[in-house]
Amino acid sequence: MSRKIVEELKPLFKPESIAVIGASKTPGKWGNMMVTRPIQSGYRGPIYPINPREKDILGLKAYSSVLDVPGPIDLAIVTIPASKVPAAMEECVEKEIRAAVLISAGFAETGPQGKSLQDEVVRIARKGGIRFMGPNGMGIWSSSVRLNTAFWFTPESGGISFVSQSGTMGGYLLETANNKGYGFNSFLSVGNQADLSMADYVEYLGDDDSTNVIVLYIEGLRDGPRFLRQARQVVRKKPIIVYKAGRTEGGSRATLSHTASLSGADEVFEAVCRQTGIMRVYDVIHAFDLAEALAKQPLPKGNRVAIVSAGGGHCVVTTDACCGFGLEVPELDQATVGLLEKYLLPHAPPPKNPIDLAADPRPMSVANIVKILAESPLIDAIITMAPVSLQSNEPAFIRELLGSAEILSEIPKRYEKPLIATAMRGNMKGIAFELMKERGIPFYEFPEEAARAMYGLYRYSQNR
Numbered sequence: 001m002s003r004k005i006v007e008e009l010k011p012l013f014k015p016e017s018i019a020v021i022g023a024s025k026t027p028g029k030w031g032n033m034m035v036t037r038p039i040q041s042g043y044r045g046p047i048y049p050i051n052p053r054e055k056d057i058l059g060l061k062a063y064s065s066v067l068d069v070p071g072p073i074d075l076a077i078v079t080i081p082a083s084k085v086p087a088a089m090e091e092c093v094e095k096e097i098r099a100a101v102l103i104s105a106g107f108a109e110t111g112p113q114g115k116s117l118q119d120e121v122v123r124i125a126r127k128g129g130i131r132f133m134g135p136n137g138m139g140i141w142s143s144s145v146r147l148n149t150a151f152w153f154t155p156e157s158g159g160i161s162f163v164s165q166s167g168t169m170g171g172y173l174l175e176t177a178n179n180k181g182y183g184f185n186s187f188l189s190v191g192n193q194a195d196l197s198m199a200d201y202v203e204y205l206g207d208d209d210s211t212n213v214i215v216l217y218i219e220g221l222r223d224g225p226r227f228l229r230q231a232r233q234v235v236r237k238k239p240i241i242v243y244k245a246g247r248t249e250g251g252s253r254a255t256l257s258h259t260a261s262l263s264g265a266d267e268v269f270e271a272v273c274r275q276t277g278i279m280r281v282y283d284v285i286h287a288f289d290l291a292e293a294l295a296k297q298p299l300p301k302g303n304r305v306a307i308v309s310a311g312g313g314h315c316v317v318t319t320d321a322c323c324g325f326g327l328e329v330p331e332l333d334q335a336t337v338g339l340l341e342k343y344l345l346p347h348a349p350p351p352k353n354p355i356d357l358a359a360d361p362r363p364m365s366v367a368n369i370v371k372i373l374a375e376s377p378l379i380d381a382i383i384t385m386a387p388v389s390l391q392s393n394e395p396a397f398i399r400e401l402l403g404s405a406e407i408l409s410e411i412p413k414r415y416e417k418p419l420i421a422t423a424m425r426g427n428m429k430g431i432a433f434e435l436m437k438e439r440g441i442p443f444y445e446f447p448e449e450a451a452r453a454m455y456g457l458y459r460y461s462q463n464r
Contacts, residue, residue, distance in 0.1 A: 008131045009196075009204045011099040013142050013186060015075035016045045019066050019097070021088050022079035022104075023049030023057050030079040030103050034139070034149050035060070041141075041148035048073065066095045073097045077149060082106030082135070086120050093128025100125070101149070102134030108192050109136055118194050125195055137191030138167030141174075141184060144210060150187055151175065158183015159212030159295035160288070163201045165190055165219045166245070169284075173217070177288035181428065181443065183295075185210045199227040206234030212295040215287045216242045221269075228272055235277040239294045239460045241287045242280050244269050277463035279456065289449050290456030296440040297418035299461035300380040303327045305454060306373040307354035308366060308384040309422075314447060315354035318383060318422075321451035327458060329353055336376050343368045363387035363397075363404035363432075370408055374415040381457065382411070383450050386421035386443065388433040398431075405432040409439035418457050420450050 018038065024031030035049055035058050049057040052064040063069050066076060066088075076097050078088060082104050092100060107118035118135065125132055133140070139149030143157040150171060155178050164170025167189040174187055185208070188201060198221060205211045214234070221227050231240055244266070273280040281287045305327050309315045319329045332340075332353045340351040343365050348358035355369060366387045373379050387404050391397065411419045421436065421443045428443055437443065444450040 005200060005203050006207065009099070009200070011074040012101070012131065012133060012140070012196075013204070013208075014145050015099065015147065016145075017048070017071065017073050018043070018045065018075045018077060018147070019048040019050055019063075019069060019073045020077045020079065021050040021066065021092075023051045023054070023062060024079075025054060025057050032058075034077050034079055034103065037139075037148050037151070041154040042146040043148070044145050045074075046071065066091050066097065069095070074099065076100040077103065077139070078135075079103045082114065082117055085135070086117070086124055089121055089124045089128075089130070092130055093124060097130060100130055100132035100134075101137065101140055102132055102191070102194075103137060103139060103149075104134070105136040105191075107135045107194065118192065122194050131200075132195045133188060134191040135194060136167075138171060138189035140189070141187040143185050150189055153178070155187065156181070156183040158185060159210070160184050160215060160291045161186045161188075161205045161208070161211040161213070162215045162217075163188045163190060163198065163205075164217040165193070166217060167191065169245075170217055173284055173288070176285060177292075180288070180292075180445075181437065182288050182292045185212075193222050197222045197227070199223055199230045202227065202234055202240065203230045206230070206237060212238060213291040214238065214240045215291050216240065217245065217284070218242055219245045224272070228276060231272075231276040231278055235463060239291075239456075239463075240276075240278045241290055241294075241456075242273065242278050243282075243284045243287050244280065279459060279463070286452060289444065289453050292442045293418065293420060293453035293457050294460060296442050297420070297457060298412050298416050299464070300418055300454075300458050301461070302380040303458050304330050304378060304380045306332075306376075306379045306382045308357065308369055308373070308382065309354060310357045310359055310385050312349070312356045312358075314385060314422075315356050318447035318451060319354050321448045322383070322454065325451055325455035327451065327455060330378055332376070332378060336372065336378070339372050340369055343372075357385075361391060363401045367404040367407035370411060370419070374411050374417055374419075379417070381418045381420075381454055383420045383422065383447075383454060384408070386423050386433075386436060386441070388421075388423055388430060388436065389427045390430050390432070401432045402435065405435045409436050409441055412440070418454065420444065420453055422447060422450050 020034045022031040048069045049062040051062050054062040076092050108115040141148045307318045425445045
């Protein structure tokens with residue numbers, strides 16, 4: 001990766017200090033949220049509110065201009081009306097601020113006059129060496145410095161970096177994924193992409209050690225050929241998952257008024273994804289189901305999946321889901337069946353794959369069975385219903401539950417085969433669940449989600 005983009009985007013992703021231009025004392029205003037949110041998320045650097053009418057905001061000394069701030073400023077967050085942004089950008093140039101986030105709307109998305117104003121801001125920024133995100137965005141989450149300006153809550157940290165052209169839709173999706181337990185390294189609401197483009201973000205995140213998977217919500221590409229080149233290089237190192245909005249004529253028209261994006265022919269974008277190895281999804285939340293597994297699990301060497309569950313119906317539904325995604329659920333050889341039968345209850349059906357535990361309450365049964373499957377050369381990956389529910393407070397049961405969780409958590413690393421777990425949402429809590437989650441085991445509530453995640457792992461292994 002070009003060292004130039006690393007240096008240019010470092011103050012955006014890892015600012016050591018921020019200034020909020022248009023900071024406000026009024027709750028609910030953008031200028032207020034851009035101060036309160038970093039404070040609440042534990043941002044590690046100084047925050048300088050900029051407002052010529054205030055002496056202090058939320059206990060922080062306020063300044064009339066960035067030029068009055070005594071120390072250096074890495075990142076300016078701009079919330080003032082669009083007509084005032086060029087003058088503010090001039091002051092940022094004079095202060096030698098290196099990056100900016102333009103929350104302000106009223107630019108190219110509003111028509112020719114707004115486009116002219118946006119072009120003026122770009123001219124000033126480029127003359128002064130400032131790279132900026134937006135305008136018409138909702139901010140950023142960067143776990144490395146605990147900087148949150150985009151959400152009312154602080155996201156869970158993790159290996160997914162999410163770049164979205166839509167602020168509201170992107171925020172909704174991240175909150176939904178966050179509620180499912182998925183962790184994020186960064187979130188960028190990039191709006192109109194007047195300066196920095198999707199290609200720039202992909203280039204930076206492709207070499208970011210804290211990013212394991214890149215998820216993109218795209219309405220239109222500003223520089224398609226460059227994006228194509230960058231994505232092709234990055235996919236060799238880490239997966240890129242894309243949801244493309246504006247697939248229909250009506251949707252394409254809507255993107256122009258939303259983020260001033262020309263959507264382009266969908267068949268062309270489909271071809272771009274095929275050429276680069278980008279994984280395209282057609283349901284927005286599916287991107288994060290795939291990303292959660294790709295961020296945490298090794299890639300399978302093939303598409304042969306073993307399925308373990310406490311009940312027959314769950315086995316059947318999971319098998320159907322896997323087969324629907326083109327995964328194979330092979331029948332096991334007799335020698336493996338014989339090994340598995342030793343750990344099953346007498347009334348359990350033959351463990352030919354899927355393996356029905358017949359409501360076996362013993363947590364260690366699952367661990368022993370999954371270990372045998374991981375050792376089998378006929379199996380590339382495993383989906384198992386995880387024993388995480390605390391069904392008894394007896395010390396012996398708790399020891400067995402934790403012992404099982406320990407064994408299951410070591411399977412991917414020890415055998416270099418992915419392990420995906422399923423559990424009811426109400427059971428995704430407690431010491432065993434937290435242990436497995438901490439060790440990188442992804443959990444899904446429904447069989448289709450688990451199968452889709454496994455398919456994502458297999459597909460990326462083929463793309464590479």
